[in-house]
Amino acid sequence: MRRSTHLPLAALLLASALAAAAVVHETGTPAQPAGAPLDAIALAAPGASSVAAPSAPNAWGGPRTGAEPTLSDRVVRYDIDATLDPERHIVAGKEKLTWRNRSQSEVRSVYLHLYMNAFEGRNSTFFTEMRNLDTGFRTDVQPKKGEWGHIALDAVAQGGARVAWQFVHPDNGPASDHTVVRLDLPQPVKAGASTTLDIDFTTQLPRVIARTGYFGSFHLVGQWFPKIGVLELPGERGATAPRWNVHEFHLTSEFYADFGSYDVRITAPKEYVVGATGELQGAPVDKDGMRTHRYVQDDVHDFAWTADKRSATPLEDSWTGPGSPRVAIRVLYPPEYAASAAPALKAAKDSLTYFSTTLGPYPYKTLTVVIPPYNATEAGGMEYPTFFTAEGYAGVEPDTFAAGALDFVTIHEFGHGYFYGILASNEFEEPMLDEGLNEYWDMRMVRERGQAMHLTTPLLKALGFAPRFKPFDYERGIATTAEPADALGRNAWDRLHGIGPVYHRTATMMRDLEERIGKPALERAFKEYYRRWKFRHPSIADLRETLAEASGQREAVEQVFAQQVYGVTKIDDRVTSLASEEELPQPGTRSVAGKWLESTGHDVDKQVEDERRAWKKSHPGAKEGTGPFPFRTTVTVRRYAATVPQTLLVKFADGSSETVQWNADEKWHRFTWVKPAKAVSAELDPQRRHYLDASKLDDSRTTRADGSASRRWSSEFAALVQFLLSLIATV
Known part of the structure; x- marks a missing residue:
């Protein structure tokens, strides 16, 4: 664990003032003093968490039966021109955001996420929570001078009229956090009507710290554009009146957005290999040493891309399965991790088969897998629609940690394409629905492939030290079984034990439920969950009701949810x-x-x-x-x-x-x-x-008396100590 560095108060105040000044200078439209929105639509509560009441049958337009003209009820459209300056790591963007008001109320103020401002300085909500974390965050990369990032609103207009805006703090975070902005519209949006916002923005990418950024010529561009929040209606995720669900960017939370369409033109130097969410439209266009790639994707709720001049020739293949279109698969990787490309491709294809068979068809035509280069580890293990990042290793010897980790991370990030992507749960308030359910389904796939979790290297393996664990034995070992403190349904950022138990304890709980009600009943229930809630936004209550109804085991399901999801009860x-x-x-x-x-x-x-x-x-x-x-x-x-x-x-x-x-x-x-x-x-x-x-x-x-267990553990420990001592002696 790396200890936090606490700056003197004066230094903090100076840093905050400089950050605020920088934002005002870069936006061109200074943030206004805090005031009330122009309408009476409230924000989701700062501590919003697990929903207890099921959504209404017509929530989010009702179940998608396949008879509708589109996969999702498209609420928003993004037309974006983005130009990358790879030397300064800046993206200059022009965005046309068209949003439809689904409510029965007139809307006069809307809210945008400016996620990249989490990386503008140590006084954002993100870094404030990092300082207060008891353990390190991911690999605990800390930005240095010149490595911070931000996003600046250069101009915002509605129908040619300038739009006033101001930073807000829906979760009562520090005033220096600039990850949520409210736009007060010159023209209100009538019930059922749409409006278009023209937004010029500049995104300064940070050195890869968490999920997004650059290292050298490699750029992972995620959460990089102004993105509108979600207006939830009565009967959706527990709402009783229209409300904006638009939380600050917390350290351990991820994302939540409306389904819509993306038409994005990415311009980068022509020697850069580009990959992105969606389908490439025609051949790229070259001009003045730059190359423009156009990617389009409907029925998704986010868009990410990558560009790197060091990328090797992409590995390409395709996959077909019942009910799914032909899927073109592309693996982007750096030369140093060439050994990882083929295993990642195989794991991706196997995942397509498993998830489409056990949950429901994969609905998109593309899948892009990105293996970040050496020293860009923090860009690995991240998911976006039709696009995710895996991990890279120079050697991938079978039955070693590297091989298992590459395989599992690929499966895990693909799986997010279902639980985060197609099922589109609220990762701020109910991370269990994505991280937890995905971890469980991934481990089921690993279990059914007959794989184990290997914790060894080629050297250790040659020396005879090769511990291995069954998938759910591994999950149980880190599932906080002895003294759980946080209900699984709790939100992502307000947790004593951090986000880890959401993954491991949920996976273990769902495995136990499967054992209790039977594998066929559980699989039948999850297929119904996918069928009923795909391209909508289910809550924990919606999951509970679906599992109870479809499995025919209501008493068991409700008892487990009461004890572990809404409550936090040890089993002993x-x-x-x-x-x-x-x-x-x-x-x-x-x-x-x-x-x-x-x-x-x-x-x-x-x-x-x-x-x-x-x-x-x-x-x-x-x-x-x-x-x-x-x-x-x-x-x-x-x-x-x-x-x-x-x-x-x-x-x-x-x-x-x-x-x-x-x-x-x-x-x-x-x-x-x-x-x-x-x-x-x-x-x-x-x-x-x-x-x-x-x-x-x-x-x-x-x-x-049976001493076999104690003798076994004693001999295992003695062997480990002897091995470590012999290893030290040879160093």
């Missing part, structure tokens, strides 16, 4: 005791034929000895733990947290077993059997359905 069931003792005759009196006979301790001992001798004679080779007397077996189980349906399996010395269900809402229970054999073991959750359980080590007990 244990076998606390196991006893199995013979039921021997006891001293005392008993009535025989009307007479009372008394047995002393000596009499009982002799009786036991005689019966055992006779039994052994008549049962040669009998298993240990069996005999002439029955055994009373008692198992006590305790519940230290949430109630979940449990199975208890007790095995006996004669090979028999007893299985009981423990589903009651109680803190403990004692189970008893009287059988002709001694118990060998008792185990909760023998099918390992509850990976969210805080510890699986206390799920079982045996009647005899």
Whole structure:
């Protein structure tokens, strides 16, 4: 972990003043003092999080059946001319933004995201949250002098009339954050009508810090243009009145936007290889040493592109599948990572097959995979519609970390094309719907390919150190099972344990739900989720309702969502005791034929000895733990947290077993059997359905001490220590 550097207060104030001055100078239309919008439409709440009420049936225009003329209900259109200056890392843009007012109200103020301003200085919401983070962020790249970025509004007009604008802070972030701007329109937009804004802007790309930027000649241009927020209507994602959903750019949040059409012309020096969202329209046009590429894509909600003069010749292929158009695939990569291109292509094609089969058809005609160059790692692992970045390695030896990481990141970023792209959830307020569900579906694909998570290198592998984990064992290991603090449905930025549990704990929870209701029911439910909510914007409540209805397992689904999505409840069931003792005759009196006979301790001992001798004679080779007397077996189980349906399996010395269900809402229970054999073991959750359980080590007990587990871990640890010491000795 890298410690934060705290500047003196005076330095912070000076930096803030300089940043504000720079923005005013660059925009040409200074931000106005804060004031109320021109209409009464409110903003989404600063702490908005998981939605509990399902959306209305007609939300976002209702389900897309395929009979509509367009895949999505297109709300916005972007026509953009963008020119890259690769030496100064600047994009000069002219944008024509056409937006349709879906509401029944007149709109007089609209809101734009200026995401790139997150990188203008350390006083943005993004960097303020980074300073307060307990752990490092991604690879913790810190910008140096000359490496900051921003986006400036040079001119904004509506029908030729200048538009006044001002920065706003929907989440009560620092006044120095400039990632959201409000435009007060000269002409209101009537209900159902559209308006067009002409925007001149300049984007200064930062050195790649997180998700976007440059390194050397490589440019990943994401979140680079002024993008309008989402006007949600009553019945959509819990809204009861029209509201603008337009959050600041938080450190661990991503994005949310309306579906629409993009027509983007990208001009760069002709020696630069360009890739982008969408389909290339015709041959690029050359003029004065520059080359213009035109990309068009409908029914998406974002647009990103890349340009690099060091790119190798792109690797190209295609894929076809039922219900999908022919997909042209293009892998862009630098020469140093040539070994990664073919594996990334294969993983992309396999992902197309898996996701289109298990969720629904891939609806687009292109897929571009970008492998960033050395020293641009922060550009890797990022998703945009029909376009994503993977990771690069110089060597991709099978069964090593590099091979597994390249494969998994490619699958993961492609998967976002479904959960972030086609299903278009709100990544600010409900990141579980994208990061969490995507992680789960990716791990299902890895599991069904028979792959493991490898944590070794070629050198370590040659030396015999090659740990590997099953996909969901890996997820469980980092899923914060012991002391969870944040409900999975919580928003992206207000989390004690950061964004990590959204990925791993959601994947583990969904895996447990699959085990509980059955794989066919779960897959049927997710196919219905895709069918019902594609090209709309589902909420967590919409996911819950779809899974409950389509699986036919409402009680199970609602219990899991109540405990883990809306609440945060640990699961911790244990076998606390196991006893199995013979039921021997006891001293005392008993009535025989009307007479009372008394047995002393000596009499009982002799009786036991005689019966055992006779039994052994008549049962040669009998298993240990069996005999002439029955055994009373008692198992006590305790519940230290949430109630979940449990199975208890007790095995006996004669090979028999007893299985009981423990589903009651109680803190403990004692189970008893009287059988002709001694118990060998008792185990909760023998099918390992509850990976969210805080510890699986206390799920079982045996009647005899078993040191195999401790010996194994001790020997593994000793081998690791010896290996590390020998490695140090050779350095």
